Amino acid sequence: MSDGAPIAGPRPREVIISVRGLKVGFGDHLVMDGLDLDLYRGEVLGFVGASGAGKSVLTRTILGLIHKQAGTIEVFGHNIDKLTPREHLEVGERWGVLFQEGALFSSLTVRQNIQAPMREHLHLSQSTLDGLAAQKLALVGLPPDTADKLPSELSGGMTKRVSLARALALDPEIVFLDEPTSGLDPISAGDFDDLIGTLQKTLGLTVFMVTHDLDSLFAICDRVAVLGHKKVIAAGPITELLVSDDPWLKSYFHGKRGVIRLSAGAERPAMTAGDDRSKNVGR
């Protein structure tokens, strides 16, 4: 099987998103100034930074939701400013987004929410749509009876899961996750990490994850990028960042809350997604 199958591992790294010289601001206040960032195919990139440093702004800028003042953003090799309507549609099918607050359509049931991207982009029969929606629900670990609920009836954690199921509906190549594990209990957060890890390994999924969850960073992120001073101040495997001299990084990873993970971090990489993945699926 050497026909370009999506297997994660060391091979020539294809840049799937490339951001160059990005400048974003609101009024006189610049949030990003000359920011460069690459996202490689098949990796899980953790994105960290102080609260209010502009992590969500960067995500939203890449997604084309915020106008930038300067710089270029290329997604799948297309400059997102020069997309034809057809390319725009294509890009929309190839990425999925989990918004911080879920952003589920409040007038649709959970099932209809998950089916919405499939219904709009593909021509599938209703029974297939129902089956695939049920599968996505099971995949994110929700019971089947969730399907008929409305978003207003869901708890915060369930909203996150449904939103992930919707982001995965079209089996995208990239998923953007904006704080996926915030507000989840540690067990659910661990399951979430496992699921992301499994999908990355089996589907070759590329993940762009904004997170404050140190456990997620250690467990599933191949690389971690740090946002500070309006730029990406460091990017690399977490082991490299741990030995960095940057004062902010030091206090981030070696502060009170980081120390515990650090000592546990030694054995943590051994038990990533592969070993305990069976427990996260509702099978």
Next chain:
Amino acid sequence: MTTTPSVTREAAQDSVVLALGGTWTVASGRDLEAAGASLIAPDNDAKRVILDLSALQRMDTAGAWFIDRARVELTAAGATATYRGARSEYATLLQDAGYHRPEAPTRVPPPHGIALLSAVGETVHDSGVDFIDIVDYLGEIVVMFLRLAPKPWRWRWTSMVHHLEMFGLRSVPIIMLINFLVGAIVTQQGIFQLARFGASTYAVDLVGVLGLRELGVLMTSIMIAGRTGSAITAEIGSMKMREEIDALKVMALDPLEVLIIPRLVALVIALPILTFLADMAQVGGGLIVSWLYAGVTPQSFLLRLQNAIGINTFMVGLIKAPFMAVVIGLIASTEGMEVRGSAESLGRCVTSSVVKSIFMVIVMDGLFAMFFAAVSY
């Protein structure tokens, strides 16, 4: 680079090998659906089915669902179905993103006739509950009002003045414009219709009595129900949605005292003033139209008007205004408190607040008309 999903069937003595090829991804859409269906269709007679995945080029979760569905359904039909040659990551995917037989729906929807009856019953019941809610709320507000009355330092003066500006002052232009137009239209039609009896000057009496008794207060109340009632519902509703009301409650503050009484009082003060301005605007509209269409000079218009109306004509309209204000404020704030978590429910409550208060304003006006007729005022 994308090839359509394919299935090749090879039959041996007692087993069937289904060799899968191509890309089994959701992007294939209909082709994937057809290939998935062909896996289950004609092979039911075989006792052993082997799903050969070694030639599979790509598979995603949707593909895994179709392939696993074949395995589960064939097994359920009495055959033994197994995978062969699956790459390790695909084996994981087939397990994690596999097929689950749908459970039979636990609830069967009732027949249409019964559903219709039940919907009607539910609506009637809800209206009853709504009415009780509003009366209950009115009671609470009266009690709160009486408790606050002797303690002027607990009144939210700033908030009240703010709402007086929002509900009163800012509504003046639109209220006066609308009532000016209504007065003008009524007079114009009066002149045309009464001219048949040679009584077109009686149009002055018409606009004077009708405008002051009924139309001034009615048009103003309807406008305020749409403009201010909806604003009150939306404000209180969005505060409810974002748990601001709960935050007030845990600080031991009563939302009734902090949010609703100031709005209600502002509305009760604003509406009579607006009604007075509306009356003036209607008479003004009548004056200009009678001058233009019937040649009645302003002096003779005012003289006729003086003969046509008494202070009671004017008071009938004005007395109704505070009652209308209470009805609008009460319905708007009750609906605001009804808002649940979603933006959709906010929209629904704002709509129903406006519809209910306009309905109630007109009903009240009718009741007042009967009352004033009975006491011959």
